[in-house]
Amino acid sequence: METDTGVTVATSVIHLERSVEAILMVADEPQSVVSLATALGAPVPAVRQSIERLVANYDGDEGATRRGFELREVGGGWRVYVRPEHDDAVRDFVLTQNPTRLSQAALETLAVIAYKQPISRGAVASIRAVNVDSVVRTLLGRGLITEAFTDSETGAIHYETTDILLVQLGINSLDELPHISPLLDDGADGFSTAGA
Numbered sequence: 001m002e003t004d005t006g007v008t009v010a011t012s013v014i015h016l017e018r019s020v021e022a023i024l025m026v027a028d029e030p031q032s033v034v035s036l037a038t039a040l041g042a043p044v045p046a047v048r049q050s051i052e053r054l055v056a057n058y059d060g061d062e063g064a065t066r067r068g069f070e071l072r073e074v075g076g077g078w079r080v081y082v083r084p085e086h087d088d089a090v091r092d093f094v095l096t097q098n099p100t101r102l103s104q105a106a107l108e109t110l111a112v113i114a115y116k117q118p119i120s121r122g123a124v125a126s127i128r129a130v131n132v133d134s135v136v137r138t139l140l141g142r143g144l145i146t147e148a149f150t151d152s153e154t155g156a157i158h159y160e161t162t163d164i165l166l167v168q169l170g171i172n173s174l175d176e177l178p179h180i181s182p183l184l185d186d187g188a189d190g191f192s193t194a195g196a
Contacts, residue, residue: 016042017050024054028121028133030077030155051078075150075157091143102138109135110144114165115180118148118158144168 019040024031037047051071060066068086071078082090102110109132112124125132136159139145148160166172 013046013050016040016046017053020047020050021054024071024078024080027079028136029157030073030075030079030150032077032155035077075152075155077155102142103135105130105132106135106138110139110161110165113139113145113159114161114174114177117160117174119160120151120154120156120158122156124159 020036023036023039033044033048033051036042036051037044040047055071056062057064058067058070068083069080070083072081108128109124112127113119116123116127121132121136124136136145140147140159143162143164145159145165146162148158150157161174166174169177171177
């Protein structure tokens with residue numbers, strides 16, 4: 001009977017560890033131990049131990065193979081990152097394997113970041129009124145934006161544009177971007193009466 005209990009506990013520990021790993025693989029923002037525990041309905045100490053085991057596993061401890069990514073604690077939470085020694089390979093892959101054209105959604109998100117930077121993903125989503133998670137990942141992957149800083153209170157990552165964007169636009173500074181106000185409707189004609 002003790003064996004069955006031991007097997008059940010071990011299975012439960014492995015399931016929790018895999019669940020933590022799955023969430024961290026898709027999360028765009030660092031995840032705190034408390035938020036992971038809440039999402040999984042698990043005790044905080046058990047989640048903390050799962051993270052410690054994942055860190056050790058990814059680092060190649062105890063005979064495991066060292067992975068090309070690592071689990072890093074940043075901004076009060078945990079997030080998966082590419083190991084620095086693989087940055088060049090990932091950058092080359094992203095720049096050569098992905099199509100060069102950006103979608104309309106990516107262009108709109110990039111414009112919001114360029115004009116409002118540094119800005120959080122949540123603020124961009126609020127301005128665009130759509131979820132921008134995948135678009136931000138695309139822009140990060142292309143090297144057009146980068147993480148500027150993490151808000152110490154909220155844990156939200158703020159993004160800014162990179163020099164690659166300047167090169168792509170053929171400008172020396174963001175000051176050369178056109179002023180946005182002449183491009184907007186001033187509202188002098190009132191609201192649209194379409195459908196009225």
